[in-house]
Amino acid sequence: QKEVEQDPGPLSVPEGAIVSLNCTYSNSAFQYFMWYRQYSRKGPELLMYTYSSGNKEDGRFTAQVDKSSKYISLFIRDSQPSDSATYLCAILTGGGNKLTFGTGTQLKVEL
Amino acid sequence: EPEVTQTPSHQVTQMGQEVILRCVPISNHLYFYWYRQILGQKVEFLVSFYNNEISEKSEIFDDQFSVERPDGSNFTLKIRSTKLEDSAMYFCASSPGQPTPYGYTFGSGTRLTVV
Numbered sequence: 067q068k069e070v071e072q073d074p075g076p077l078s079v080p081e082g083a084i085v086s087l088n089c090t091y092s093n094s095a096f097q098y099f100m101w102y103r104q105y106s107r108k109g110p111e112l113l114m115y116t117y118s119s120g121n122k123e124d125g126r127f128t129a130q131v132d133k134s135s136k137y138i139s140l141f142i143r144d145s146q147p148s149d150s151a152t153y154l155c156a157i158l159t160g161g162g163n164k165l166t167f168g169t170g171t172q173l174k175v176e177l
Numbered sequence: 178e179p180e181v182t183q184t185p186s187h188q189v190t191q192m193g194q195e196v197i198l199r200c201v202p203i204s205n206h207l208y209f210y211w212y213r214q215i216l217g218q219k220v221e222f223l224v225s226f227y228n229n230e231i232s233e234k235s236e237i238f239d240d241q242f243s244v245e246r247p248d249g250s251n252f253t254l255k256i257r258s259t260k261l262e263d264s265a266m267y268f269c270a271s272s273p274g275q276p277t278p279y280g281y282t283f284g285s286g287t288r289l290t291v292v
Binding site for chain 2: 098100102107108109110111112115154156158163164165166167168169170
């Protein structure tokens, strides 16, 4: 079983839509759950991270973690064309410093 | 905003040659990393480096690879005897401490093409 699984998409939505991006993970030892945004031929850029179950909100972005089902989500409200990118979920173990990434979901927000 | 700088942005090398990828991490960070991303695949951890030694490495990071912090600012990845399958984006990252995602910052990457 892969450590982190993510639907690669692509996902195409109209401007203003609510976007839901999801990942599942297998290792209960994971403690930090992150979402990165990656534009073409650029490095991953940290959007948000959470430590425990529940929601964390930052502007139009909400990260949600359900540790009981090992499920993490990123919601984007009022999506904009500038949100078009690949979104990567990543997990950081509490005892280490290695990030384990999902495959990334390619999002396109159309006018 | 502080950033991680990588050079060159693109490097083409012949199979069998050695390459050195360079990175300047954020100045007050203590942990340094290399990741790679083969086209169309996920970002994969290669190695982490702390206090002038490797703290963790993946199965990918075999004897073909080495890392070095030759001075107070640079962090390098050396790939000996490159193979076609080494073609990928290589990302350097740094973080101020562990284990927290806070400040875990990636550079823009070096695209390595082995021909």
